[in-house]
Every structure is written in C-alpha cells, then in structure tokens.
Amino acid sequence: MLLSHRRTVIAGVGSSIPEKVVPNDHFLDFDFYMDYDRPVDPATNPNVIDKFHQITDISERRYATDDQVASDLAAEAGAAAIEAAVAAVLEEGEVTTRDIGGTATTDEVGSAVAERI
Secondary structure, three states: OOOOOOOOOOOOOOOOOOOEEEEHHHHOOOOOEOHHHOEOOHHHHHHHHHHHHHHHOOOEEEEOOOOOOHHHHHHHHHHHHHHHHHHHHHHHOOOOEHHHOOOEOHHHHHHHHHOOO
C-alpha cells in the first residue's frame, strides 16, 4: 500500500560521541587491498592513509569502548535530545510551570517537550 503523502518531521536530534579515539596512524600496520583482493605493498600504507585523509578529511575515528553496546550510545543520544528539547521549551518561555513564573501544568510542559523530540 502506497501512501499518497507522508508526514514525517524531525523535530529534535541528539548525538553521542564515543570517547575511544583511534587516529589514522593506528592503521599503518594493517593490510590493505586493491580490486580483486590484490594486496597493497605495506610500505605504501602511509601513502594510503594520507590519501584517505585527503579524500575524506577524516583523521580519526571514534569507537564504542569494550563495555559499550549500540544501545548505550543510543540512550546517551536520546538523553541529549530530551535535554535539547527541554532547553528549547524553557528558552521560548511560552510554556512554563508555576515554579518558574508560568501557568502551564506539568502535562502541558511535557507535551511541549515531546513535540520537539
């Protein structure tokens, strides 16, 4: 069944950057291959890594630590998205609770935050 129109909106985002940093030179002792599994001369690895950096501008990678799984990173990203949504609602100042000078209920503030996630 095809939908005649879609109504998807990305209202908020979050991210998580793993702490484990792996620089490009970590790959100096790795085996690289050309087409059809032809190995690249290991003596040229610095050139391969430099070329990769020139093409992609990537100088390091971030990896999850051994005690992390993808859902850990997703939970951190989700928490960041919620924090950003709360900050946006507070900054707008239109939906605030009585304790900070507003008139909105907790449910109204929760709904305003949820709209931004």
